[in-house]
Amino acid sequence: xxxxxxxxxxxxxxxxxxxxLEMKEAPYAFAKAGTQKTIGLLFFxxxxxxxxxxxxxxxxxxxxxxxxxxxxxxxxxxFEDGTVMDASKAEHIKEAAQVLSQYCNILAVRAFPTxxxxxxxxxxxxxxxxTQYATVPIVNLESSTAxxxxxxxxxxxxxxxxEQCRKEGRKPKVVLTWAPHPRALPHAVPNSFVKTMQRLxxxxxxxxxxxxxxxxxxxxxxxxIHNQEEALKDADVVYVKNWSSYVSYGTVIPQEGNWMVTAxxxxxxxxxxxxxxxxxxxxxxIADNVLDSEASAVIQQAGNRTxxxxxxxxxxxxxx
Amino acid sequence: xxxxxxxxxxxxxxxxxxxxLEMKEAPYAFAKAGTQKTIGLLFFxxxxxxxxxxxxxxxxxxxxxxxxxxxxxxxxxxFEDGTVMDASKAEHIKEAAQVLSQYCNILAVRAFPTxxxxxxxxxxxxxxxxTQYATVPIVNLESSTAxxxxxxxxxxxxxxxxEQCRKEGRKPKVVLTWAPHPRALPHAVPNSFVKTMQRLxxxxxxxxxxxxxxxxxxxxxxxxIHNQEEALKDADVVYVKNWSSYVSYGTVIPQEGNWMVTAxxxxxxxxxxxxxxxxxxxxxxIADNVLDSEASAVIQQAGNRTxxxxxxxxxxxxxx
Amino acid sequence: xxxxxxxxxxxxxxxxxxxxLEMKEAPYAFAKAGTQKTIGLLFFxxxxxxxxxxxxxxxxxxxxxxxxxxxxxxxxxxFEDGTVMDASKAEHIKEAAQVLSQYCNILAVRAFPTxxxxxxxxxxxxxxxxTQYATVPIVNLESSTAxxxxxxxxxxxxxxxxEQCRKEGRKPKVVLTWAPHPRALPHAVPNSFVKTMQRLxxxxxxxxxxxxxxxxxxxxxxxxIHNQEEALKDADVVYVKNWSSYVSYGTVIPQEGNWMVTAxxxxxxxxxxxxxxxxxxxxxxIADNVLDSEASAVIQQAGNRTxxxxxxxxxxxxxx
Numbered sequence: 016x017x018x019x020x021x022x023x024x025x026x027x028x029x030x031x032x033x034x035x036l037e038m039k040e041a042p043y044a045f046a047k048a049g050t051q052k053t054i055g056l057l058f059f060x061x062x063x064x065x066x067x068x069x070x071x072x073x074x075x076x077x078x079x080x081x082x083x084x085x086x087x088x089x090x091x092x093x094f095e096d097g098t099v100m101d102a103s104k105a106e107h108i109k110e111a112a113q114v115l116s117q118y119c120n121i122l123a124v125r126a127f128p129t130x131x132x133x134x135x136x137x138x139x140x141x142x143x144x145x146t147q148y149a150t151v152p153i154v155n156l157e158s159s160t161a162x163x164x165x166x167x168x169x170x171x172x173x174x175x176x177x178e179q180c181r182k183e184g185r186k187p188k189v190v191l192t193w194a195p196h197p198r199a200l201p202h203a204v205p206n207s208f209v210k211t212m213q214r215l216x217x218x219x220x221x222x223x224x225x226x227x228x229x230x231x232x233x234x235x236x237x238x239x240i241h242n243q244e245e246a247l248k249d250a251d252v253v254y255v256k257n258w259s260s261y262v263s264y265g266t267v268i269p270q271e272g273n274w275m276v277t278a279x280x281x282x283x284x285x286x287x288x289x290x291x292x293x294x295x296x297x298x299x300x301i302a303d304n305v306l307d308s309e310a311s312a313v314i315q316q317a318g319n320r321t322x323x324x325x326x327x328x329x330x331x332x333x334x335x
Numbered sequence: 336x337x338x339x340x341x342x343x344x345x346x347x348x349x350x351x352x353x354x355x356l357e358m359k360e361a362p363y364a365f366a367k368a369g370t371q372k373t374i375g376l377l378f379f380x381x382x383x384x385x386x387x388x389x390x391x392x393x394x395x396x397x398x399x400x401x402x403x404x405x406x407x408x409x410x411x412x413x414f415e416d417g418t419v420m421d422a423s424k425a426e427h428i429k430e431a432a433q434v435l436s437q438y439c440n441i442l443a444v445r446a447f448p449t450x451x452x453x454x455x456x457x458x459x460x461x462x463x464x465x466t467q468y469a470t471v472p473i474v475n476l477e478s479s480t481a482x483x484x485x486x487x488x489x490x491x492x493x494x495x496x497x498e499q500c501r502k503e504g505r506k507p508k509v510v511l512t513w514a515p516h517p518r519a520l521p522h523a524v525p526n527s528f529v530k531t532m533q534r535l536x537x538x539x540x541x542x543x544x545x546x547x548x549x550x551x552x553x554x555x556x557x558x559x560i561h562n563q564e565e566a567l568k569d570a571d572v573v574y575v576k577n578w579s580s581y582v583s584y585g586t587v588i589p590q591e592g593n594w595m596v597t598a599x600x601x602x603x604x605x606x607x608x609x610x611x612x613x614x615x616x617x618x619x620x621i622a623d624n625v626l627d628s629e630a631s632a633v634i635q636q637a638g639n640r641t642x643x644x645x646x647x648x649x650x651x652x653x654x655x
Numbered sequence: 656x657x658x659x660x661x662x663x664x665x666x667x668x669x670x671x672x673x674x675x676l677e678m679k680e681a682p683y684a685f686a687k688a689g690t691q692k693t694i695g696l697l698f699f700x701x702x703x704x705x706x707x708x709x710x711x712x713x714x715x716x717x718x719x720x721x722x723x724x725x726x727x728x729x730x731x732x733x734f735e736d737g738t739v740m741d742a743s744k745a746e747h748i749k750e751a752a753q754v755l756s757q758y759c760n761i762l763a764v765r766a767f768p769t770x771x772x773x774x775x776x777x778x779x780x781x782x783x784x785x786t787q788y789a790t791v792p793i794v795n796l797e798s799s800t801a802x803x804x805x806x807x808x809x810x811x812x813x814x815x816x817x818e819q820c821r822k823e824g825r826k827p828k829v830v831l832t833w834a835p836h837p838r839a840l841p842h843a844v845p846n847s848f849v850k851t852m853q854r855l856x857x858x859x860x861x862x863x864x865x866x867x868x869x870x871x872x873x874x875x876x877x878x879x880i881h882n883q884e885e886a887l888k889d890a891d892v893v894y895v896k897n898w899s900s901y902v903s904y905g906t907v908i909p910q911e912g913n914w915m916v917t918a919x920x921x922x923x924x925x926x927x928x929x930x931x932x933x934x935x936x937x938x939x940x941i942a943d944n945v946l947d948s949e950a951s952a953v954i955q956q957a958g959n960r961t962x963x964x965x966x967x968x969x970x971x972x973x974x975x
Binding site: 051053079081088090105114118 | 682686698701703706707710711714724727837933934938939953954957958961
Binding site: 061 | 401407429430433439
């Protein structure tokens with residue numbers, strides 16, 4: 016594996032899930048794979064799980080970790096080509112990416128979207144520049160439109176949660192449901208979840224209010240239902256996530272009904288397990304009576320972030 | 336040892352002091368005790384000594400260290416139960432503590448008090464939540480009402496400073512004196528110092544202006560004298576520290592006289608050694624002529640932070 | 656080597672260059688030199704290259720690294736002697752430096768000038784205090800008036816770039832040219848570059864607009880030409896850097912002509928290689944058509960930061 020920018024960079028997802036689960040059983044099986052290798056973790060935005068699970072994963076592999084909060088520790092970066100840099104940005108990504116590549120063997124980057132300029136966000140300005148100018152592999156720690164380490168984590172967790180379905184010899188029904196949130200959030204997580212589900216043998220449904228359909232190029236032929244109750248029926252796994260409108264790009268538009276996921280709503284499911292990437296706003300996105308119940312798989316899911324990252328870094332180290 | 340939340344978590348303080356002093360002599364005697372273990376250092380507030388001495392201690396034991404400045408690196412945490420999280424706080428401690436417990440083998444946390452809401456501060460909202468929801472040991476890096484790593488450090492330092500008393504076969508006289516400060520400061524350090532002194536064989540006196548008596552439940556039967564000169568008489572060790580009023584909770588109330596500790600004031604002592612947890616405001620809390628003299632033990636004291644932390648982490652690792 | 660505060664702390668620069676280049680070939684040749692030693696990296700200001708290359712260098716030597724963003728992680732420091740500390744600064748450098756010396760075997764510090772008070776900047780208040788009060792070696796990560804790790808890096812890079820001159824048996828012509836910048840910048844980098852050139856067997860010229868002459872005590876007998884085109888003639892290496900006025904201290908004064916370095920201007924050189932310490936503002940300081948051409952050596956130069964730092968730390972560890 017050269018870069019890890021999308022869930023599609025994993026050639027065989029089923030094999031990857033198995034290998035990641037082996038790492039979960041034996042975290043230090045490859046404790047020397049990263050000897051004398053350094054990963055640079057570059058944050059343009061806040062992070063808890065991604066920051067610590069990736070750092071942990073790298074150290075489990077014996078790597079050195081250097082973390083940079085780009086905007087506060089370092090210089091503001093310019094990404095546009097040909098600019099006269101006479102304003103606030105002190106360094107161009109062309110230099111930064113090449114320089115960082117000399118100090119690090121892998122660069123992992125988090126950079127959220129503007130949610131104001133759809134074209135710019137979809138162009139993945141930061142990641143395009145890093146992959147173009149860096150001379151080492153790039154790992155996506157959440158970009159404008161994708162969060163593939165979360166996507167892979169979700170695949171691992173889903174496998175763990177659907178043992179019963181496999182025993183019964185049937186496809187699990189997985190429902191991605193939109194839920195409310197006071198702020199406008201990116202599409203990275205749902206996008207990567209959708210792309211991940213398209214690669215697994217599941218019965219997949221998306222439910223969201225009118226006006227909240229995801230990018231049709233990503234959702235493709237996924238079944239989208241605007242009635243949450245109908246969508247949840249017989250679900251084995253319910254993945255909850257807010258996102259801002261894609262059509263009315265990056266805005267919170269009024270929607271009908273209450274989309275918060277509650278214990279009551281889950282009654283129509285097959286005692287579904289509930290996933291969420293975290294952080295989750297309790298009693299806004301998901302009710303306490305779900306998060307504090309046996310139905311919640313969110314902690315297990317967050318724990319799997321380490322094994323997803325460790326599998327990815329290991330694959331990159333092996334090929335690198 | 337499960338958690339380290341209070342000086343009283345150390346079962347036998349005298350033995351602990353001796354073991355910590357052995358670590359000071361041989362810092363790397365347990366260099367493998369923490370192999371493949373990770374400590375998470377979580378800071379809600381500023382820190383110099385605590386941050387670096389705990390990091391150093393962990394590394395001396397062979398642990399991996401992951402540091403998180405919670406508010407700037409990550410998400411604002413909600414600690415209240417049952418809240419509708421529709422305001423600025425993005426993540427609940429219930430999730431955060433459980434998630435962090437999967438990435439770290441020990442969580443060490445610094446969270447200062449509000450100094451506005453006494454009940455909330457005394458409830459130790461942050462630490463109560465962490466100990467309730469985390470599934471790994473918690474270490475207190477200074478909470479609203481306690482700074483037990485400082486307390487243990489002070490016990491170690493006091494032992495070093497009172498060799499002469501032991502030779503002479505007499506109890507050392509230890510005086511905790513309040514001193515002025517331009518800002519309202521927490522009670523954590525004096526509280527932990529008082530609790531530590533109550534566990535040692537010392538003649539202990541507290542002196543502070545009227546209106547500055549510490550929480551009577553902590554000070555208990557300690558002798559409190561409102562005349563600083565009288566209190567300092569024949570002291571072997573003088574521990575200087577400012578704190579805000581406990582009765583007029585969290586405020587700086589006017590006081591009579593000048594309570595700054597000076598060389599002149601120390602003349603009535605038995606050439607007392609002067610301790611302070613640092614940072615100290617020179618010529619406000621303690622005069623230059625004390626801090627720059629032989630009387631000052633503040634550097635030695637700060638150095639002992641490493642061994643206090645290392646002893647605590649080692650005990651937790653051994654039981655863990 | 657005790658401290659590394661100036662390029663003149665390197666006893667024999669030619670030997671040092673060779674040894675650093677050997678480290679570049681074999682980065683892990685001294686991977687145990689720093690075992691059980693800790694470096695503290697203290698940043699009062701932003702940093703990308705210095706932060707990461709020094710961290711990398713220390714880890715290549717097997718050291719532990721503790722990084723502190725002084726102002727945001729810790730307490731504001733007071734550097735003045737005898738002050739009554741009743742304002743915003745919570746800790747005096749006297750304590751901080753002594754305390755840090757107990758946690759770290761080497762302290763490396765970055766502290767930029769005010770550019771407002773020339774006397775204070777030239778007194779190197781921060782570094783003077785650190786070297787006075789710390790009890791461990793101090794490394795300059797850029798002070799008010801010097802950036803000696805950059806200076807040594809530049810010596811290494813210059814050696815690499817002038818192989819042809821050595822073959823032809825002639826001194827390389829090196830030109831330090833001022834270039835425009837929207838903000839007032841320090842003199843640390845040009846100062847250290849000038850001092851470095853004075854120790855090498857090169858034909859050295861400085862070119863800058865009237866009013867921008869560097870401190871004459873540093874520039875000494877260096878040839879200063881106010882006509883950029885004339886200065887660049889036959890240059891083998893062109894070092895580009897902005898600095899604010901030294902006479903009209905710390906200000907951006909109007910200058911005639913366009914001093915930005917372009918491909919066109921380099922035509923009069925001997926196909927000169929172009930150096931810059933980075934970060935560089937494209938199309939203000941240096942044009943894209945230089946930075947994106949074969950002439951640019953800025954990435955190679957930034958890469959050499961690691962070997963300069965590693966050589967310095969290794970020398971300090973050996974003597975320490």
